[in-house]
Amino acid sequence: MIPVDPFEQRAPLPMATQVRAQYRPDDPREGQVESYPGGPDTARGDIGTAQAAAQGTAQARTPGRHESAAWVTRTALCVEVRDPQRANGPKAEREHGGKSGLIHVFMPPLARLEDYLELLAAVEATAEDLGVTIVLEGYTPPRDPRLKLLQVTPDPGVIEVNIHPAHDWGELVQHTEFLYQAAFETRLSAEKFMTDGRHTGTGGGNHFVLGGATPADSPFLRKPEVLASLLLYWHNHPSLSYLFSGLFIGPTSQAPRVDEARNDQLYELEIALKEIERNRQVYGADMPPWLVDRTLRNILVDVTGNTHRSEFCIDKMYSPDGPTGRLGLLELRAFEMPPHARMSVVQQLLIRALVARFWREPYRAPVTRWGTELHDRWLLPTFIWMDLQDVLAEMNEAGFAFDAAWFAPHFEFRFPVAGELQAMGMELTLRSALEPWHVMGEEGAAGGTVRYVDSSLERIEVKANGLNESRYVVTVNGRPLPLQSTGTAGEFVAGVRYKAWAPPSALHPTIGVHAPLTFDIVDTWMKRSVAGCQYHVAHPGGRNYVTFPVNAYEAESRRLARFFSMGHSPGRLQVPPASIDVPGSREFPFTLDLRRQGA
Secondary structure: OOOOOOOOOOOOOOOHHHHHHOOOOOOHHHHHHHOOOOOOHHHHHHHHHHHHHHHHHHOOOOOOOOOOOOOOOOOOOEEEEEOHHHHHOHHHHHHHOOOOOEEEEEEOOOOOHHHHHHHHHHHHHHHHHHOOOEEEEEOOOOOOOOOOOOEEEEEOOEEEEEOOOOOOHHHHHHHHHHHHHHHHHOOOOOEEEOOOOOEEEOOOEOOEEEOOOOHHHOHHHHOHHHHHHHHHHHHHOOHHHHOOOOOOOOOOOOOOOHHHHOOOHHHHHHHHHHHHHHHHHHHHHHOOHHHHHHHHOOOOOOOOOOOOOOOEEOOOOOOOOOHHHOOOOEEEOOOEOOOOHHHHHHHHHHHHHHHHHHHHOOOOOOOOOOHHHHHOHHHOHHHHHHHHHHHHHHHHHOOOOOOHHHHHHHHHHHOOEEEEEEEOOEEEEEEEOOOOOEEEEEEEEOOEEEEEEEOOEEEEEEEEEOOOOOOEEEEEOOEEOOOEEOOOOOEEEEEEEEEOOOOOOOOOOOOOOOOOEEEEEEEOOOOEEEEEEEEOOOOOOOOOOOOOOOOHHHHHHHHHOOEEOOOOOOOEOOOOOOHHHOOOOOOOOOEEEOOOOOO
């Protein structure tokens, strides 16, 4: 130890050029930045010149024996014997510690994978010679395309697993099936059952990351029109956004669509896609990769400007923030973990086929202005399924043989049947539909402020077959439904938006609960209900379930117990107009909102 006056003036920190010069010129992270044709050649020359000058300064004098080289910044390997009880807090270490200890080795940051592996081998060999057990911590190995990385992270309620990339389809299927089987063998699953019997995903994302082994191999940097095609195609086909997502959708969800973030975002997206096309014509195959990031970074955001919470996340495409952001990767976030491996595999198959299709021929079509139709028509299962069939028909025409039956499990899992009713040659089917939840304003709570999510609002689809629209009308709690034709004779669909329960923090606290929902098929000629059913959001007998369903059979029994194919309104009725004369809302013509009186 050298005694130093703490008030003495310290030597200045080394210049950035001096620190950069200590890293070898073949740093793989620098190589990722410079490995593009037509890339930042000017910047490369400047960096090379600065490195050469800095190396000459740093290597002007070699430190002598036992001399402390103050002008050289080094990393260090830290070794510490630590009591395992320390992780449980100071009190546990004080009362129960001291009985044993483990050697913790803190790995330093290194620039080259070879150096990291050489140090790791030396640490392992030393531990083996001494016969001791060690715990590795500290910095992970530097990113390298030769290195496979499997990360397991505990999140609230779920375990997040980031698996290493797959190089071909067979490897991708093997990874997915192995992951599901390993989870099953450790008593984990990708599904859960709610107390009312609803079958949902775990809430964890099933995000897909696309790219290449290196940024130079990324299809989105080699052909930016592939990324533009995916963005445009996803926007024009809302089924791709909503069929595979979780319960929480909409502007404040984890993966909002571009047209859900801001009203004018779609206009800006159009300009951005035109700019990508124009720059491709200017630069050709040598288009700088940073142009893709700069063009789309401020458009693929949520309402708060968060670039990560977006349906298409390009945080790791070619971000200027650092080398970990310049990996040429695209993350698709609007996917929830399906309950079975084969369901996940068919999702990945569709994504791979879309990328292959747009690689051969970019997708060029006008950008659809969905407006309020996005949260009206496209939240109903019938129209989502029709849109998906359009997608599959286009894929088959492009040479990719897809069968709609492959996606039937996704449809039934996402939109389970609540109940069915047959009467007078007519059939009424109730299905769960989608509902974007609102995020409430900030409220004070212990330790700070919180923002609740209003999950009290639900939506259900009513589908009628064989209905004579000039004679019959379907009512819910006495209010006529604005049934809309699906294009098939006698087939009509409408959505019902209702308040299912009354949480302490919700929109419109003075509006009561609308459940149970009573549906009637009313004969306007005879002025009476010919059939009806009831749908309950909880146990109809008032039973309060205290445990979750143990399996899918118990969950299904709870769902079926909430539907009765009886209970229609008796006697002569104050007859509403027939279905053909029931006016729909001008903003949401496919949905009846029970919260709006007289609307």
